[in-house]
Amino acid sequence: MSTAVAPDVAERLRSAQRAARQIGLLDDAAKVALLTGIADEILAQTPAIIEANAADLARGDAEGISAGLRDRLLLDAARVAALADAVRAVAELPDPVGRVLDERELANGVRLQKVAVPFGVVASIYEARPNVTVDITALALRSGNAVALRGGSAAQSTNGALIAAMRSALVAAGVDPGGIQSVDDLGRDGARALMRARGLVDVLVPRGSAQLIETVVTESTVPVIETGAGVVHIVLDESAPLEWARDIVVNAKTQRPSVCNAVETVLVVRSAADRLIPPVSDALIAAGVTIHGDAEVQQRVPAAVAATDDDWATEHMSLDLSMRVVDDLDEAIEHIRRYSTMHTESIITADDANAERFLAEVDAAVVMANASTRFTDGGEFGFGAEVGISTQKLHARGPMGLPELTSTKWLARGAGQTRA
Amino acid sequence: MSTAVAPDVAERLRSAQRAARQIGLLDDAAKVALLTGIADEILAQTPAIIEANAADLARGDAEGISAGLRDRLLLDAARVAALADAVRAVAELPDPVGRVLDERELANGVRLQKVAVPFGVVASIYEARPNVTVDITALALRSGNAVALRGGSAAQSTNGALIAAMRSALVAAGVDPGGIQSVDDLGRDGARALMRARGLVDVLVPRGSAQLIETVVTESTVPVIETGAGVVHIVLDESAPLEWARDIVVNAKTQRPSVCNAVETVLVVRSAADRLIPPVSDALIAAGVTIHGDAEVQQRVPAAVAATDDDWATEHMSLDLSMRVVDDLDEAIEHIRRYSTMHTESIITADDANAERFLAEVDAAVVMANASTRFTDGGEFGFGAEVGISTQKLHARGPMGLPELTSTKWLARGAGQTRA
Numbered sequence: 001m002s003t004a005v006a007p008d009v010a011e012r013l014r015s016a017q018r019a020a021r022q023i024g025l026l027d028d029a030a031k032v033a034l035l036t037g038i039a040d041e042i043l044a045q046t047p048a049i050i051e052a053n054a055a056d057l058a059r060g061d062a063e064g065i066s067a068g069l070r071d072r073l074l075l076d077a078a079r080v081a082a083l084a085d086a087v088r089a090v091a092e093l094p095d096p097v098g099r100v101l102d103e104r105e106l107a108n109g110v111r112l113q114k115v116a117v118p119f120g121v122v123a124s125i126y127e128a129r130p131n132v133t134v135d136i137t138a139l140a141l142r143s144g145n146a147v148a149l150r151g152g153s154a155a156q157s158t159n160g161a162l163i164a165a166m167r168s169a170l171v172a173a174g175v176d177p178g179g180i181q182s183v184d185d186l187g188r189d190g191a192r193a194l195m196r197a198r199g200l201v202d203v204l205v206p207r208g209s210a211q212l213i214e215t216v217v218t219e220s221t222v223p224v225i226e227t228g229a230g231v232v233h234i235v236l237d238e239s240a241p242l243e244w245a246r247d248i249v250v251n252a253k254t255q256r257p258s259v260c261n262a263v264e265t266v267l268v269v270r271s272a273a274d275r276l277i278p279p280v281s282d283a284l285i286a287a288g289v290t291i292h293g294d295a296e297v298q299q300r301v302p303a304a305v306a307a308t309d310d311d312w313a314t315e316h317m318s319l320d321l322s323m324r325v326v327d328d329l330d331e332a333i334e335h336i337r338r339y340s341t342m343h344t345e346s347i348i349t350a351d352d353a354n355a356e357r358f359l360a361e362v363d364a365a366v367v368m369a370n371a372s373t374r375f376t377d378g379g380e381f382g383f384g385a386e387v388g389i390s391t392q393k394l395h396a397r398g399p400m401g402l403p404e405l406t407s408t409k410w411l412a413r414g415a416g417q418t419r420a
Numbered sequence: 421m422s423t424a425v426a427p428d429v430a431e432r433l434r435s436a437q438r439a440a441r442q443i444g445l446l447d448d449a450a451k452v453a454l455l456t457g458i459a460d461e462i463l464a465q466t467p468a469i470i471e472a473n474a475a476d477l478a479r480g481d482a483e484g485i486s487a488g489l490r491d492r493l494l495l496d497a498a499r500v501a502a503l504a505d506a507v508r509a510v511a512e513l514p515d516p517v518g519r520v521l522d523e524r525e526l527a528n529g530v531r532l533q534k535v536a537v538p539f540g541v542v543a544s545i546y547e548a549r550p551n552v553t554v555d556i557t558a559l560a561l562r563s564g565n566a567v568a569l570r571g572g573s574a575a576q577s578t579n580g581a582l583i584a585a586m587r588s589a590l591v592a593a594g595v596d597p598g599g600i601q602s603v604d605d606l607g608r609d610g611a612r613a614l615m616r617a618r619g620l621v622d623v624l625v626p627r628g629s630a631q632l633i634e635t636v637v638t639e640s641t642v643p644v645i646e647t648g649a650g651v652v653h654i655v656l657d658e659s660a661p662l663e664w665a666r667d668i669v670v671n672a673k674t675q676r677p678s679v680c681n682a683v684e685t686v687l688v689v690r691s692a693a694d695r696l697i698p699p700v701s702d703a704l705i706a707a708g709v710t711i712h713g714d715a716e717v718q719q720r721v722p723a724a725v726a727a728t729d730d731d732w733a734t735e736h737m738s739l740d741l742s743m744r745v746v747d748d749l750d751e752a753i754e755h756i757r758r759y760s761t762m763h764t765e766s767i768i769t770a771d772d773a774n775a776e777r778f779l780a781e782v783d784a785a786v787v788m789a790n791a792s793t794r795f796t797d798g799g800e801f802g803f804g805a806e807v808g809i810s811t812q813k814l815h816a817r818g819p820m821g822l823p824e825l826t827s828t829k830w831l832a833r834g835a836g837q838t839r840a
Binding site: 021025104106110112114117119120198202203217218221223225241243244247248250251252255346355359360361363364365366367368369370371372374375376380381382392393394395397398399407408409410411412413414415416417418419 | 441445524526530532534537539540618622623637638641643645661663664667668670671672675766775779780781783784785786787788789790791792794795796800801802812813814815817818819827828829830831832833834835836837838839
């Protein structure tokens with residue numbers, strides 16, 4: 001089934017599969033030691049990592065990369081230390097492998113157990129963020145998996161140095177270094193090969209822009225966990241307390257505007273429009289937000305720009321917010337159905353029946369009443385780490401922790417039983 | 421995202437989505453009543469169903485369909501009654517929707533619940549088996565989903581009559597009949613449209629031949645649960661008790677040779693070859709099995725035919741069995757890694773350490789010690805019904821019951837909390 005994969009990539013993935021067998025059988029203590037060794041080695045190789053990073057930065061500067069990309073790419077000693085600390089934090093999480101998820105005994109005495117097992121080979125395609133290289137590797141190894149990486153080409157030298165450090169730690173721990181593979185040197189062909197490597201890659205997790213994720217989801221023949229894009233709504237219901245409405249909308253938009261759980265559209269029920277729109281908008285504007293309003297919003301907010309049809313489908317990722325007046329909760333839910341990316345939706349209301357109706361009827365990974373959409377986060381949920389936020393319905397939905405990097409296996413123990 | 425879907429199919433799927441919102445909110449009693457109504461209506465429309473089936477049979481006879489296909493296609497009054505009974509059995513299963521799977525309270529007082537919710541629209545592509553039309557519909561509705569069906573064209577008239585009966589029952593129960601959709605009239609274009617309907621189909625479950633499943637898995641852009649193909653192995657370890665080895669191998673091969681959990685290859689550790697191969701083979705041959713053996717098996721079993729390289733990768737689905745002598749357990753596990761479809765693998769041994777090693781190291785949906793592979797079955801596992809047997813690692817692995825037709829949703833209930 002993997003005949004379409006470039007031979008060199010197939011060979012690397014087979015190497016990852018061999019290593020995965022060993023890594024999958026490591027016990028908790030061995031995995032903790034392995035990750036601790038990786039953190040130590042990253043720290044020890046700080047000079048080499050920073051040197052490699054300087055090469056990426058120089059190439060980027062010559063190509064005129066944006067200030068944002070340059071900042072995400074840049075590693076200094078403090079940032080390298082933070083990478084090592086992140087690995088130590090993953091080491092401290094409970095081992096997700098071996099959990100008994102179901103147990104039953106058949107009438108004939110066969111004992112069944114459903115246990116959590118590693119996937120095998122976890123692949124990731126992501127952008128030029130060196131921290132993802134380390135994060136995904138730590139999460140994959142902690143959950144007993146090998147990993148195959150394809151990072152953004154702008155970070156290729158940095159990723160190479162990080163991977164070299166991590167592989168050294170595997171060797172030092174007596175673990176097959178084939179457990180960490182990269183296809184960065186193969187450019188887009190490497191990404192394409194990962195997407196087509198049925199039978200060699202067990203699950204592929206894209207991380208990055210909506211466009212990257214859409215490409216991976218559409219082109220992959222391996223199982224994908226879709227993460228990310230968030231056109232997130234907050235509904236201000238007729239009974240929404242002003243203080244909650246104002247605090248939550250401002251928090252959800254401005255606390256970190258560039259992330260997927262930031263709100264993009266506020267829908268205000270008409271009967272609350274005069275009461276809520278002016279003070280909520282004032283607070284937003286004071287925080288530097290540009291409001292893209294429909295006509296009814298613009299009547300009440302002189303500073304609002306006119307919302308276009310595109311605004312409703314846009315993940316601004318900036319201090320821009322779309323705002324619309326709706327007839328009632330029905331129309332709010334209908335708007336969400338049309339434009340939601342099924343990430344996070346929240347209602348602000350003092351009416352319990354409306355809150356419960358919203359929670360029941362809205363289809364998203366996380367549906368909230370009276371809380372900031374910024375809480376959709378593995379750290380906030382208490383998972384200790386986050387693989388990503390799944391916006392698909394298969395396997396995992398919402399923030400994913402280590403357990404979401406495991407599959408299951410049924411074990412059956414008998415004494416000669418046959419089926420009647 | 422669904423622009424590639426033929427407009428008429430997209431319209432049917434949007435109709436299914438609308439109905440899914442209603443079906444997803446039905447409580448347990450309403451779903452039981454709905455399924456009871458479907459069973460009653462199938463029974464009441466027995467004459468129309470048999471008439472439609474006669475048309476399919478006549479067309480099939482004219483086209484010279486095989487006896488096996490004709491038998492799977494044929495419905496008489498008793499078989500229609502069995503279809504209705506199968507729906508009643510699904511009605512009796514516990515409601516999988518609304519289960520609280522996780523619950524946590526954040527330090528700031530936000531209460532989180534992870535609850536089981538319907539997928540929305542479940543699609544299935546399958547072969548000319550009218551019972552699948554009824555089974556999948558009952559399972560999907562019982563778990564709160566709408567369903568979109570594409571059955572084999574040889575059963576098109578029968579499926580039409582069954583779907584008409586089931587939709588009548590929806591209307592009688594006040595449920596939107598758009599909850600059952602078929603694209604049978606569109607031939608292969610219908611199947612292709614289902615596979616590409618991202619955003620309209622939440623999960624696609626293919627049921628049928630290995631080739632059908634491979635096509636669906638490779639061509640789909642919607643999430644797929646891969647079911648089925650089973651190149652199933654039994655290893656006879658050095659210490660395998662003869663009686664267990666003989667009974668389990670004969671049971672696993674002959675009790676129902678045409679199904680995916682039947683054994684296809686027996687691997688015998690060399691040190692047990694003289695002791696086990698002759699009596700196990702005698703019992704198999706007495707049961708009508710043709711043994712495809714390697715040279716060492718042929719030495720011991722004069723009636724064995726020579727195994728070809730293809731035999732090891734073949735799901736015979738007949739009274740044929742591949743048999744090979746291996747050096748030791750290492751080689752047995754290596755053979756399984758190479759040829760397994762990760763469905764079910766079993767070892768027969770009196771050595772607990774070898775049993776546990778096999779259970780830990782073999783990567784398959786179900787790994788057994790000292791039990792017949794025929795136990796890999798939703799009914800045998802006590803699920804009460806079976807959606808299929810997943811051979812993938814994402815979302816569900818092994819026999820799937822009703823809970824596997826649900827996704828999850830996080831509910832967050834707060835009182836104005838914002839993120840610090």
